[in-house]
Amino acid sequence: MTRLKTIEWNSGSGCVRMIDQTLLPERILYLDITTIEQMHEAIKILRVRGAPAIGIAAAFGLYLGVRVFPDSAGRGEFLAHMENRADYLAGARPTAVNLFWALDRMKKAAHEYTGAQDAAAVKKRLFDEACLILEEDRKMCRAIGEAGFELLGDKRRVLTHCNAGGLAASEFGTALAPVYVGQEKGAKFKVFADETRPLLQGARITALELSEAGIDVTVICDNMAATVMVSGSVEACIVGADRIAANGDTANKIGTYGVALIAAAHGIPFYVAAPSSTFDLTIPDGSHIPIEERGREEVAVWGSKKTVPDGVSVFNPSFDVTPNILISAIITEKGVIEPPFTENINSILSSTK
Numbered sequence: 001m002t003r004l005k006t007i008e009w010n011s012g013s014g015c016v017r018m019i020d021q022t023l024l025p026e027r028i029l030y031l032d033i034t035t036i037e038q039m040h041e042a043i044k045i046l047r048v049r050g051a052p053a054i055g056i057a058a059a060f061g062l063y064l065g066v067r068v069f070p071d072s073a074g075r076g077e078f079l080a081h082m083e084n085r086a087d088y089l090a091g092a093r094p095t096a097v098n099l100f101w102a103l104d105r106m107k108k109a110a111h112e113y114t115g116a117q118d119a120a121a122v123k124k125r126l127f128d129e130a131c132l133i134l135e136e137d138r139k140m141c142r143a144i145g146e147a148g149f150e151l152l153g154d155k156r157r158v159l160t161h162c163n164a165g166g167l168a169a170s171e172f173g174t175a176l177a178p179v180y181v182g183q184e185k186g187a188k189f190k191v192f193a194d195e196t197r198p199l200l201q202g203a204r205i206t207a208l209e210l211s212e213a214g215i216d217v218t219v220i221c222d223n224m225a226a227t228v229m230v231s232g233s234v235e236a237c238i239v240g241a242d243r244i245a246a247n248g249d250t251a252n253k254i255g256t257y258g259v260a261l262i263a264a265a266h267g268i269p270f271y272v273a274a275p276s277s278t279f280d281l282t283i284p285d286g287s288h289i290p291i292e293e294r295g296r297e298e299v300a301v302w303g304s305k306k307t308v309p310d311g312v313s314v315f316n317p318s319f320d321v322t323p324n325i326l327i328s329a330i331i332t333e334k335g336v337i338e339p340p341f342t343e344n345i346n347s348i349l350s351s352t353k
Contacts, residue, residue, distance in 0.1 A: 004019060004028070004166060004167060004208075004209055004212060005019075005166075005170075005171065006018060006019055006048070006050075006053050006166060006167050006168070006169065006170060006171070007019075007048060007053055007056050007057060007060075007134075007170060008134070008170070009060065009130075009131060009134065010032065013032060014034075015032040015033055015034045015064075016032070016033040016034075016039065016057070016060045016061075016064070017030050017031070017032055017033075018030065018031050018033060018042065018047070018048050018053075018057070019031070019048075019167065020042075020047045021046060021047060021048065021049055021167060021204075021205060022045065022046060022047055024167075024204045024205050024208055025204050025205070025207070025208040031047065033060075033061075033064065034064065035064055035065075036061050036062070036064045036065030036085055036088065036089065038064075039057055039058075039060070039061030039064060039065075039089070040061065040088060040089055040091075040092050042057065043057055043058070043061070043089070043092040043093055043099070044092040044093060046199065049163075049168065049201070050163060050164060050167065050168020050169055050173070050240065051096045051097070051098040051168070051174075051240065051241065051242045051243075051274070051278050052098060052137050052140075052141070052168060052169035052170065052173075052174065052275060052277075052278075053167070053168050053169050053170070054093065054096045054098050054099050054102075055096075055098030055099060055101060055102035055133065055137070055277060056102070056130075056133055056134050056137055056169075056170060058089055058092075058098075058099050058102040058103050058106075059102045059103075059105070059106050059129065059130035059133045059134075060130045060134075061089050062082070062085055062086055062089060062102075062103060062106050062126065062130070063106075063123070063126045063127050063130050065082075065085035065086075065088070065089070066078070066081060066082050066085055066123055066126060067123055067127075069081050069119055069123070070119060071118065071119050071120035071123075072118065072119065073118075073119040074117075074118075074119070075117045075118070075119070075122065077119075078119040078122055078123075079110060079111065079122075082107065082110055082122075082126075083107065086103045086106070086107055089103060090103055093292060094290045094292050095242050095243060095251060095289065095290055095291060095292045095318065095319050096242045096243065097242065097243040097277075097278055097279075097280045098242075098275075098277055098278060101277045101278075102133060102277075105129065105133065106126055106129055106130065109125055109126060109129040110122050110125060110126055113125045134170055137169055137170040137171075137275070138170045138171050138172070139333070140275045140276075140333035141166075141169050141170065141171060141172035141173055141174060141177050141275075141333075142171075142172055142177065142181070143333035143334075144172070144174055144177045144178075144273050144274075144275065144331055144332060144333050145172050145177030145178050145179075145180055145181035145182075146181055147178075147331050147332070147333075147335060147336050148177060148178030148181070148238065148271070148273055148331040148336075149178040149181045149182045149185070149187070151178070151271065151329060151331060151336050152178055152182070152236060155235035155236045155269075156182075156187060156188060156189050156190060156235065157189075157190045157192075157233055157234055157235045157236075158179070158189065158190075158191055158192070158234065158235065158236045158237065158238055159191070159192040159193075159194070159225065159228065159229070159234045159236075159237045159238075159259070160175050160176065160191060160192070160193055160194070160202070160206060160237070160238055160239060161194040161196060161202060161222075161225075161237075161239050161252070161253060161255055161256050161259050162194070162196045162201045162202055162206070162239065162240065162252065162253035162255075162256070163196070163201040163202060163205040163206045163209075163240075164176060164238075164239060164240025164241075164273065165177075165179075165180075165205075165206055165209050165210070166180070166209055167205050167206075167208075167209050168240060173240070174240045174241075174273040174274055174275065174331075175238045175239050175240045175271075175273045176191075176206070176209075176210070176238075177273065178238065178273070178331070179191060179210075179215060180213065180215075183213065183214075183215060188216070189215055189216065190216045190217075190218070190233075191206075191210055191215060191216065191217045191218070192217075192218050192219075192220055192225075192228055192233070192234060193206040193207050193210070193217055193218070193219050193220070194219075194220060194221075194222050194225060194255065194259065195219055195220065195221050195222055196222065196253060196255060197222055197255070198298045198299045198316065199298060201253065202219065203219045207219050222255050222258075225258070225259055225262050226262045226265075226266075229262055229263065229266045229268055230266060234263075234268055235268065236268060236269045236270075236271060237259055237260070237263045237268060237269070237270045237271065238271045238272075238273055238331075239252050239253075239256050239259065239270075239271075239272055239273070240252060240272070240273055240274060241272050241273075241274040241278050241330075242278070242319060243278060243280050243289050244272070244274060244278050244279045244280065244330065244345075245279075245280060245283045245284060245285050245286050245288065245289060246279075246280070246281045246282075246283060246284050246285070246342060246345065246346075247284060247285045247286075247324055247341055247342045247345075248324035248327055248330060248337075248339075248341030248342070248345060249285050249286025249287075249289070249321055249322065249323055249324050250272050250274075250286070250321065250322045250324075250327060250330075251286065251289045251291070251319045251320070251321050251322075252272070252319060252320070252322065253318070253319060253320075254317055254318055254319055254320050255320070256319075256320055256322055257320040257321065257322045257326075258320075260322045260326040260327070261326065263326070264326050269328040269329070270322075270326055270327055270328050271327070271328055271329050271330070271331055272322075272327055272329075272330045272331070273330075273331040273332075274330065274331075274332060275332060275333055276332050276333060276334055276349050279345065279349060281345075281346075281349070286321035286322075286323060287321075289319075289321055291317050291318070291319050291320070291321075292317070292318040292319060293315075293316055293317050293318065294316045294317075294318050295316065296308075296314040296316065298316055299314045299316050300312075300314050324339070324341050327339075327341070330345075332348065332349075334348050334349065334351055335348050335351070
């Protein structure tokens, strides 16, 4: 059993080591990220993707952005530079709330640091916080896996959309964490992975990591989900999330809403798996979630072949919002949240578990 490591700190070379996910599945290439500019580019063009992994990348990216600042600088000057670098990273992608959560947490750690007041000491504090975010993600993903596996009961045939496995986080992932935990306990899963147009994260990434781990996986085109569900081949759907509103409305990869509608039509439970950091309680519902629109070429070109005539418009939102009424439960590291979501989200997230 092999689980690919998405992102980690390489202490030997003093850099962030991550898999370049734009090259999967043809090539598994580890990148050594040494500058904030490299990290910004990696987040923006999806070399690193998945809400938890983006958060980890942002935390270390901010540290990379300040570590070259003069150690002798005063605290105020250093903090101003840090804020500038954080704003730069925040512009990489607008939808994944973990990006902003991680940057806010890093900035808070620096501003509230009460130790030595020189720049070198605050840099060390930022590095420690980034490492803590990474370690906490590993623990959170396992906790999500344990809770999700218990929720699934004897259901072993699941469908997922996009990639919310180990390659979207530090190790176990979110939506696939129950599958990996179940595998450790001897459970045999059958996973259907939507290809996830236009960038094929399901076909390229989910299928790769599951097959590497020895889990039975079948790739289907996005427009085959209804056929697979009506056949009785799917017992549950599990997806990840990039942002969850206070009422449980959930933004995830484009096409997720359609999967939820199909699941509801066939009486199949539809679960969202995400860490507490993915919730944005400042927005009341999904209509307030900003949706990233990406470039025309992702839809209009397949490999090197043009698939849309020149002059024809392309609409390419990267995410859609699944309304809470279609969600059976949200699986977090603090436990399973069931409807009514607004009340139960506040209750579960405020727990100290």
